[in-house]
Amino acid sequence: EVQLVESGGGLVQPGRSLKLSCAASGFTFSNYYMAWVRQAPKKGLEWVATISTSGSRTYYPDSVKGRFTISRDNAKSSLYLQMNSLKSEDTATYYCARRGNLNWFAYWGQGTLVTVSS
Amino acid sequence: DIQMTQSPASLSASLGETVTIECRASEDIYNGLAWYQQKPGKSPQLLIYNANSLHTGVPSRFSGSGSGTQYSLKINSLQSEDVASYFCQQYYDYPPTFGSGTKLEIK
Numbered sequence: 001e002v003q004l005v006e007s008g009g010g011l012v013q014p015g016r017s018l019k020l021s022c023a024a025s026g027f028t029f030s031n032y033y034m035a036w037v038r039q040a041p042k043k044g045l046e047w048v049a050t051i052s053t054s055g056s057r058t059y060y061p062d063s064v065k066g067r068f069t070i071s072r073d074n075a076k077s078s079l080y081l082q083m084n085s086l087k088s089e090d091t092a093t094y095y096c097a098r099r100g101n102l103n104w105f106a107y108w109g110q111g112t113l114v115t116v117s118s
Numbered sequence: 119d120i121q122m123t124q125s126p127a128s129l130s131a132s133l134g135e136t137v138t139i140e141c142r143a144s145e146d147i148y149n150g151l152a153w154y155q156q157k158p159g160k161s162p163q164l165l166i167y168n169a170n171s172l173h174t175g176v177p178s179r180f181s182g183s184g185s186g187t188q189y190s191l192k193i194n195s196l197q198s199e200d201v202a203s204y205f206c207q208q209y210y211d212y213p214p215t216f217g218s219g220t221k222l223e224i225k
Binding site for chain 1: 150152154160161162163164167173205207209212213214215216217218219
């Protein structure tokens with residue numbers, strides 16, 4: 001069974017940094033592209049980042065490019081999201097997701113809440 | 119970015135009914151469309167990909183169709199466990215973008 005378990009969320013002040021983690025199990029982690037998707041409270045879904053199987057290629061929307069960094073450790077079956085210069089509009093539940101053959105999101109974790117507020 | 123317009127925003131239907139949710143893309147997405155179900159307090163779950171392919175374990179009462187810029191999700195024989203929000207997502211082009219969601223309730 002595919003399992004994705006996020007951690008690292010919490011309350012952080014604007015301008016500060018936070019690093020999210022996602023522990024994967026139930027599949028061969030190194031074979032799949034992985035992604036982060038977020039959802040602001042009572043709002044829709046927004047794709048945040050995608051990383052290739054080796055980690056050599058990363059993709060971001062303009063809203064987080066230059067501030068967020070996605071990475072992975074295939075030996076530990078873990079995915080990460082380093083978030084710098086956080087803004088109030090980054091407040092959301094962040095989901096780790098396993099990508100499908102193309103850019104759909106086949107499996108999702110339970111999410112971790114990030115609140116950016118002074 | 120490709121804009122995804124979903125309708126209706128909310129929907130109320132009776133048990134056993136058939137419901138349809140629509141999604142329109144701002145340009146042709148060549149069947150690069152997925153549908154997700156998000157039950158209250160839970161994470162989204164994939165239902166459909168490639169516009170009409172059913173994800174593993176998804177009941178056959180869910181189906182997807184469409185082409186070009188117009189796509190739809192149909193739920194046959196509505197059941198109580200189908201109460202959820204439904205989102206479409208295009209992945210034909212970067213960035214992947216989502217519709218704003220349809221909240222489905224039981225009448």
